[in-house]
Amino acid sequence: MKRSTIFSGKYRLPAIAAGLLLAMTACTKNFDLYNTDNTGIPDKMLEADFYNLSYLKTATMAIYNFSGGGDPNSFQVQQNLNADCFSGYMASPTAFNGGRNNLSYFMMSSWNGEAFKVGYLSVMGQLAKLRASNIPKDFPAVWAVAQIVQVTAMSRVTDIYGPIPYSKAGTSKTSIDYDSQQEVYTRFFKELDTANITLRDFISSGKTLPFKFGDFDLVYNGDFTRWLQFSNSLRLRLAMHIIKADKATAQAEAEKALDPAKGGVITSNDGNMNVKVVGAGYTNPLVFIAQNWNDIQINASLQCYLTGYKDPRLAKYMSLSTDASIPKQYVGLRLGSITSSNSKSDYVGYSAINYQDGVFTLNTPVQLMTAAEVYFLRAEAALNGFNNAGGSVQEMYEKGINTSLDQWHAADANYINNSTNTPDAYVDPKNTQNNIDTPSHVTVKWVESATIAEKQERISTQKWLAMFPEGQEAWTEFRRTGYPKLFPVVNNNSGNTIDSKIQVRRLPFPQNEYNTNGAAVNKAIGLLSQPADNGGTRLWWDRP
Secondary structure (H helix, E strand, O other), X not given: OOXXXXXXXXXXXEOOHHHOOOOOOOOOOOHHHHOOOOOOOOHHHHHOOHHHOHHHHHHHHHOOOOOOOOOOHHHHHHHHOOHHHHOOOEEOOOOHHHHOXXXXXXXXXXXXXXXXXXXXXXXXXXXXXXXXXXHHHHOHHHHHHHHHHHHHHHHHHXXXXXXXXOOOOOOOOOOOOOEOHHHHXXXXXXXXXXXXXXXXXXXXXXXXXXXXXXXXXXXXXXXXXXXXXXXXXXXXXXXXXXXXXXXXXXXXXXXXXXXXXXXXXXXXXXXXXXXXXXXXXXOOHHHHHHHHHOOOEEEHHHHHHHHHHOOOOHHHHEOOOOOOOOOOOOOOEOOOOOOOOOOHHHOOOOOOEOOOOOOOOOOOOEEEEOHHHHHXXXXXXXXXXXXXXXXXXXXXXXXXXXXXXXXXXXXXXXXXXXXXXXXXXXXXXXXXXXXXXXXXXXXXXXXXXXXXXXXXXXXXXXXXXXXXXXXXXXXXXXXXXXOOOOOOOOOOOOOOOOOOOOOOOOXXXXXXXXXXXXXXXXXXXXXXXXXXXXXXXXXXXXXX
């Protein structure tokens, strides 16, 4: 099979190699026929835009995967029925595959390749087209934003699978080698270095662009200073990811991110990284799935933390139950409790993301990073003795809580000082077999005399509450820190490959990669913490 190639500077994206396409029955000589995004924007529309900058819009939307035409099937298996549920945020009342699916640890190969495909086709593929234009040379600040978008998206992909093709993605070789996750992270930091320098130079020059970049910027409306602050915040996030695997690099990168001379980080909610919903037929895919398909509910873990703490964000995040057979209440659903014996109507009336009161709508921007998360990252940096955190651990922790409460217009002066409330035990009003004791006894109020582990649990638990509903990063943080403590799965159908207490650590490599890039995949398995391509294998940064 002949593999055509698009060449674009450092990286070249292959037509079929490295799993960039779904399995196909015929060869192709034209990469561009298949290197199309998952959001449904046709190339004809993109070509009409100045310098094809809509490729950047498409790639930005694909980070979270705005499937077009009101049909977010791709997002559903890219993230919603994986990370959103593994994070303790969501659970589904639908008995997909007779209840034997990822949510009961029976890892579905038909689901597990979607995040990989979207990352390469809809992000890297689109940015390769942009790279092939004159944008990198003529408008380097715009290309810097594209680099930041790529790191944002592909950091999520590597945090799902571990090793991925990155430095060699785009070569025309039959077998596209994978980089170890450590190598991928090293490259991320270098790419952010380049973007940071470019943005700072452009901002300090006082120059302007000869076109309205805000028309193509779905996040910051063309504000490069905001992009610079997000870039530094992203670097801080990635630095803290690797703190157990390589603390020296984590410290160096975190301190670089927090160095005021580098441009600063996100400090207020108007700097949150939220992707706008634009274009006919496009919606917030999470809200669509909850509102129109009733395929996703609130997870019991999240419910028990919110109700136990009497968290002021409770009524913002989740709705009251609508099942007439039980008293109206805030009640989540335990992961893995749906089996072949369940019909969808059994649990569809439990609490969902709160679209009923208009807190979440089909036009709600997609949240990818908040100022609150950054304050919690700074708290953890201070806890580890890193420089430039900007305050004490307690100051950053409390600032994170208050910033999140402000974001959700849920101010409560008493919440931060509560030293008695703890997460609730879970009580399933329909099935007592799902009942389980409280997952944790940690309280909200900061305790300076607490152990390091307890301090970490407070920081991570409140960060988890603040990051809702962004389940991909929440799942990463749960794996990295072990917090918050989540309820174990009710039914474990993994065949002993995933420990119910340790929970899912990654997704297996896509089946299409085995079909089209098998030799490289088998090498990549050797780069994992153990040579086992299953959901129980830890990633490089995921240390006990």
